[in-house]
Amino acid sequence: MAQSFAPTPHRQPGSAAAAMAASGPPHPRGRFPHRRAYAALDLGTNNCRMLIARPDGEGFFIVDAFSRIVRLGEGLGVSGRLSNEAMDRAVAALSICADKLLRRNVHIARSVATEACRRAANGAEFADRVWRETGIRLDIISAEEEARLAVVGCHTLIEEGSDPALVFDIGGGSTELVIVDTSGPEPRTIDWLSVPWGVVSLAEVEARDHNLLGDRLAAYERMCERVRNSFGAFGQTYAGRGALRMLGTSGTVTTLASVHLQLPAYDRRLIDGLIVPSSAMRGISSKLSKLSISERAGLACIGHERADLVVAGCAILEAILDIWPAPRVGVADRGIREGILRQLMASDKPA
DSSP: OOOOOOOOOBOSSSSHHHHHHHHOSOOOTTSSGGGOEEEEEEEOSSEEEEEEEEEETTEEEEEEEEEEEOOTTTTHHHHSSOOHHHHHHHHHHHHHHHHHHHHTTEEEEEEEEOHHHHHOTTHHHHHHHHHHHHOOOEEEOOHHHHHHHHHHHHGGGSOOOSSOEEEEEEOSSOEEEEEEEOSSSSOEEEEEEEESOOHHHHHTTSOSOOSSHHHHHHHHHHHHHHHHHHHHHHHHHHTTOOSOEEEEESHHHHHHHHHHHTOSSOOHHHHTTOEEEHHHHHHHHHHHHTSOHHHHHTSTTTHHHHHTTHHHHHHHHHHHHHHSOOSEEEEESOOHHHHHHHHHHHHTSOO
C-alpha cells in the first residue's frame, strides 16, 4: 500500500512583516505561479543545505543554493545533547539561509531537521533558539518521513526495471533504506528501515586515526559489522536476493563516484545520475579504509572536511551491498530537499 504524508510548509521568517517580505506582495491564487520561489532546507547531523527554486514545467530550476558542513551532531553519541559549539555553527549557517530567503522573495519554505535533533535531549530547545534568532521554524521530522522525502526527491534516477529497487540515504547520524516498487507513476514503498549509523555517529565509535595499517583495517571491519548487525531482520529478509536495482543519495556515494571518475574537483553534472559498478565502489572503499586521515585528505573530492568521515560512509555502503547485492549503484546528488520542493509546488498549484 502506498504511503504518503502531508508537508507542513511555513512562511519565513517569523514576524508578520518579515513573512510578508519573504512571501512577496499578495496576488490571486494561480496568478503568475511560475514566478513563485519555493525553498527547502535540510539540517542534518553533518550538513546544512538549502535550495531555492521556481517551477519549470513538471520540474523546477534552482535559483539559489547553500551548503555548509556544520557537524551539528558532533559529540552527540557521548553526551546525548547538542553542544553549544555545534549549535552556534548551525545557527550561523541558518542565519545565512534566512537572509537568502528574504533576498529571493520566497513564497513558501519548509525547513526540516533530522537525526541529530531527533536524538538530542535538547533538540526541541535548539529548534526554539533557531526560531528566535533566525525566524526559521525547524520541523524535526521522523525517520520514516525522512526516508520518504529522499525517495520523492531522487526516484526518477532509479534504473528501469520490474524488480524492486533499493533507495538508500547515508546521512550524518542515520541511514535510511527504502525498498520501492516503481511500476506505477509514483514509487510505492514496500518496506523501509532506519538505523542510527551515519558517517558522524559511526566514526565517533572508533578512534579518528590509527598509525598501523592492521589497526585501520580492524577498525573498518568493526564498523562494517556494527552496521550489518543493525539491519537485523531487514537484512535477513532481503539478503542475497540477486541482481537488483540500487540508488544512493548522500555525500558518501557522490564522493566515491567522484573518486571513481578521478575528478580534480566535484562536478554535479557528471555525478548526478551516474551508474557505478558495485565492484568499483567496493574497491574504492577498500582503498580508502587503508589510508590514514592525512592521506585521504590529500585526495581530490575528499579533502580535509570529509577525510575523517568518509571511511565510515564506506563501511555503511559495504554493509548495504552485503544485503542487497546489486551489480551497479546509481548515484543521486538530490534527495530530501528536492522531495520537499516537489511536494510544496504540487500542493500550491492553482485549482
